[in-house]
């Protein structure tokens with residue numbers, strides 16, 4: 001085997017298909033959200049980030065920054081161990097209490113990322129429950145798909161957001177078998193929101209555990225930031241809520257929340273929880289501050305919603321094609337990989353606007369897009385500038401407009 005030929009051919013193929021990923025080299029400017037310095041071979045460029053997931057600007061919240069600096073001075077950098085072997089720091093204990101309360105659940109467990117939380121929780125449950133079947137929404141995130149795969153449990157994919165299809169599958173499964181129904185609240189690429197109540201009720205009728213990924217909902221929806229289920233008053237229908245500290249909470253880390261027995265089971269069994277160094281205490285202290293802050297402060301959520309509504313209105317008025325959704329994710333559709341890339345390049349080069357083009361296989365061919373995420377800290381002027389830039393680019397490239 002010539003390894004180097006293999007890697008080279010694989011990469012060449014990815015490039016040929018237009019799927020080769022080029023990362024922007026960015027330096028976010030604390031205190032100047034959403035600005036960042038873009039480093040290029042020809043120098044530095046100040047840009048506005050339009051595709052980040054730090055939806056509420058909590059990544060630069062002064063109280064969070066202060067909590068982290070104080071904690072790092074008091075406790076140092078790393079945690080020094082796995083959770084079991086000296087790595088359960090006091091901030092970890094506080095954070096798990098804070099998260100359990102966030103979701104009105106008995107207990108919570110923190111992981112090194114949302115990806116790990118999904119992967120290791122689903123793989124552990126699927127592998128442990130004898131004869132388990134996992135029913136998974138067709139649009140589920142890669143972290144859930146991988147977890148289900150690693151569990152080696154039987155997997156059934158139900159049609160996206162389709163509770164009738166879910167029920168059709170559930171009817172055919174031996175009632176005695178353990179079942180998990182796994183789906184998301186807000187889907188990150190389309191920005192659509194699941195019929196959580198209907199899906200959860202169908203699942204519960206068949207005695208399945210309800211597993212909900214609220215990654216794009218936590219912090220932003222619900223009276224304390226507990227997500228879409230909380231906003232809709234249906235948290236009690238969810239057995240396991242999974243979330244992240246890396247998006248609206250502005251840090252890194254993931255978690256699950258649920259009944260104590262279930263959380264204790266995962267704590268005792270999941271390799272992705274047990275066999276890895278725990279998050280640095282300063283980071284966890286920052287998360288305690290961020291989660292706590294967004295329980296009581298509604299300003300960020302309200303401004304976020306105003307900005308989202310304003311951007312949608314402007315895009316609509318300018319007849320730039322976009323996916324209508326109830327959520328905060330505004331996907332502008334270009335519909336062809338090369339042109340999508342070109343729109344993004346022009347935004348960056350001519351307007352200092354950074355929006356990452358999203359192409360196949362992340363989204364289906366023909367729906368290549370720019371996934372825009374207005375934050376609480378983008379101004380109306382920034383939104384005006386963005387939509388004006390789109391209009392100029394659309395006209396100069398002769399792109400299709402909405403009717």
Ligand SMILES: *Cc1c(COP(=O)(O)O)cnc(C)c1O
Pocket residue numbers: 113114115116118141143184188213215216244245246247253254
């Ligand atoms: C980002 C994301 C995750 C992973 O969370 P991280 O904390 O970034 O690892 C899980 N699920 C969904 C739907 C996501 O978009």
